[in-house]
Amino acid sequence: MKIRRKLLIAFSIYMILALIPAVFAYRELSTLRKRLKPVEAASDITSSYLELRKNEKTFLLLKDRDTLQLLKKQIGMLKGGLDDIESEVLREIGAVNYASLREAITAYETGTLKLAENFNTEQLTINKLTDLGRRIEKVLDGSELQTFLVLRRHEKNLMIQRDSSSMDVFRQTSALIKSSPEADLAAYRTSAEKLFSLYQDEKQLENEIRNSASIIQTYTESILQGERQDIDALLKISMNLLLASLVIVIVIGALINARLAATIAAPIREIRKFAERVAGGDFSKTLEVKGSQEFISLADALNLMAVKLKDTVSSLELAIQNLHDKQGQLVEAEKLASLGRIAAGVAHEINNPLAIINEKAGLMQDLLAISSDFEQKKSITAQIEGITGSVNRCRTITHRLLGFARRMDITIEPMNLNEAIRETIAFLKTDILTKAARLDLNLAEDLPEIRSDKIQLEQVFLNLIKNAVDAVAAGGEITITTSRKDEGAVQVFISDNGSGIPKDKLNHIFEPFFTTKGRDKGTGLGLFVSHAIVRKLGSRIQVQSEVGKGTTFTLDIPIKPTLSKEMTA
Template identity: 30%
Template sequence: MKLKIWHKMIIGIAIPSCIAILGNVLTYKYITDVENRQGYVQIGDDLKELVLEVRRNERNFLYYKNEESLKNLHNAISNLSDSATSISPKTTKEIGKTDFLEFQNSIGKYSDLIDSLYDKYLVAREFTEKVRAEGRKLETFVSKGGHAKELTTSFILHLRLLEKNYMLFHDKKSFLELNSGLSQLTSIIPFCNECSPYIQTMKDLFKIYSQNSSMEDDIQIIGDKFEKNTKEIAIREREKISSFVKLTKRHLLIALALLCTLGPLFVYKTATYIVTPIKRLSEITKRISEGDITLRAPLKEHDETFSLAVSFNTMLDHLQLTHESLEKSLELLREKQAQLVESEKRASIGLLVSGVAHELNNPLNNISLTAETMLEDLEELDPDELKGYVQDIFSQSERAHHIVEDLLDFARARRSTVMEKQDIAGIVKGSVNLIANQLRVNNINLHLDVPEKEIFVRGNLSKLEQVFVNIFINAIQAMKDRGTLTVSIEADEENKNVHINICDTGPGISPDKLKDIFEPFFTTKPVGQGTGLGLSVSQSLIKEHGGEIEVESEEGIGTTFTVKFPLYGERGRTAASGEVPNMEQGKTG
């Protein structure tokens, strides 16, 4: 699948976001349900309070059995009914439609039972008065006498007391005691016409009280059911709320777990898909910077990095072509530079030859004169004198040999470019020897301040000699047959390098020309004298050795060139740490 980077980013961000959104949506839904359930719980609690108010008035009604308590009870029932009726069908469906309809129907039935019970109370009240009236008649009958002696006033009064207890308590004990008393009354006087109305009225009252008690039980059962229903509604809704809270917490934990696991995973994968091609390009770029320009970026992904890789490879193709062209140009430049060095060296040799030719005249003239003397006086010379003349000829020829050998050693082609450990003090001394004849020819004094101990640098012998010979010749040409050349070497232990100072007493160089002194073909000499390459070639060779060259000049006083090379290892630094002895040589041509 060909996905762009922004596609990958959208996917990596969208999936964790969807997980978070899904968790939030579910949480919102459950919180909304909890809010609704809290409303249902409130409805249940309100109904429960109203039911408790009904039950309180119910107890008052059952106790007082009067019209006022009935009115209060009906008001409470009306409030309960109105509250139940005001509940919406949707709410009744949520809290249990069947149970709620049964609850509403029970309210009507309960109200009807209350009314019926009140009617029974009125009937019971009439029978109670009737029982009392018959009781009083029975008391009057017994008090007059004329009846069985077993029927005593105390028995009737006790029976009336049991009657009052029964009317007051309506419990089983008082009923059994009163019923037992009536049975005794019947057994004492089986055929007592005056007693029969009381007994019958009392039995009718028993029947009415029994019916009332049954109705009271029914009313209490319905009332208990009211309490149970409202309590169950509140409990059920609270349980649902608790369930919703637990479910919400569970879903939140699941969403959080998914977000904490899948989120970083998708972000990591997305970052990997995005970073991998870029990292691959970075690694290739690093390897290319190390010199391997043959590498190419692989064309794997089909996103924005694809076109980047194509452009990168195209750039590398051009870079490789440019690199190859530069390599060829550099090789050609090296060849030209070598030719320039060789050309400048030949120019230096040509200049040195004139001094060598002048220097060779002295030993050759001495040899010629000695030979002529020997030829003229050969017969007169004794062996010792002859030996002395021969020794003189040999000495002068050795002198000429050394002069020619030094020049040949400098002129001899050195093909090796190997950088080796070199004694810079020895090289400076050797270079001075090469131009010694020029110094004598041009009447220039030499002050040489070079330490006896070796000072080592890393370099190429032939190239280092070329550097110093070029600078020496440049100084000799500047002084024009008169002056002093001062050469000194100082070891700088702190900066770990060595300074070679070359000073002349020439006319100096003006500031406007000094800035161009190392430019190729720049010269202050007349046309035909010098190539203008000596100092430029010397600077190039010095940089090749990791060194640097500086120049200071003051018109009318002279010029000083300072060449700096890094020391070679600890041995070079040790050599530089000792005291450098002053050596002054005054040589004139």
């Protein structure tokens, strides 16, 4: 899967997770909003009730029509408020209690109306009683009047106290009056009795109203409280839901993040390790990454890069190796060239004085030859021969040195290797015959024509064959073999069954002035010169030798020489 898609999915999950609490919160808030209406209604009912009670007190005190009207209106409001939230109230307190509440309200209303009626009757009765009292006062006199006035005082007392003891006192006092008009007195007494009875009823009604009010209060309070509790519960649930959603969002979000980070970090770690390995030159392992498509393509690209890098490094290493080889060859060539210049310089300087010695000695020989015998003539002749002999040796050395210097120039031409060998052997025939050595020639006749410097190669063959002749004992055996080595080279083997070269000397045989033949025989330059020529011609010379068994020189000669300009200059 692609990282982009993963990120998109992770983002979508975050969004959904964030939406869940938001939806919950929205739902809870709208529920709350709905629920707040009944709470307000319940609150209205409660306040209506409180207003009602206040007016009830006023009414009980003033007993006036206005307050009654207000009271009636408030009872209506209470009823209307209950009607508005009837379903909530039913749910809150139940049908039975609701019926009780409605009953209590009805009772309260009825009680209030009765009380109002009672107040009216009471007023009429008080008026009647007062009229009758005044009328009776006018007809009475003397002690009876005094008693009646006491009775009137008891009448006032009854109106204030409204209790049975005041009534009892009034009755006893009224019984004392005898001489008044019978009808009025009786009416007066009846009115007083009626008033007392009204007072009793009033008390009864007030109690009933209070009871109803207390029932209403209980219910309205429980309604309000219930609604408040509902809201509280709702709020608590909302809070818990939000908290839970938040926790879920945080936990799941963190998990998703960790997972996502791991899927990105793990391949990056692998890539880093791979890069470190490659930097350390270890190309053995390829990069394998699991996970996102982007990383897999990156790994493919990196692997390709590593392969190319490996190729580049190996070709560079090869180039450096070649450079080293070339440098070695150049150094070798430069060394040989310097040596050649030095050798030539030395040879030139020595040649002139050597020529003088040679001529002087020669002249002495000439003079001796024409002079008559004298005592020491023979001895002197012998001494001079010693001088000329030494001069000859010196000349051999200087000529070889000069020859070596000269041989640094190469002329490449097509040539037949076998023919060159045959010509060289012809030149050495006398030496071979003198040694009575046997010469075996195994020359491959299908050898291809090669391009090389014939004269220089002949010089090499001459040196090597001459060495072989020197190495073998009388009647020894020398074998010369030519063969095709491979596509680009031919080989020459020159073997003898002579004395062989000790191992400790084998490493030095190509050095200048190194000889195993003894001072009189060798100059120590033959193999040195041969080696230099072979190197110049892009060939190789190798030697194998065992003391007592013989020596074999192997020459690898390229069919087409690869010569650098520096080497032929």
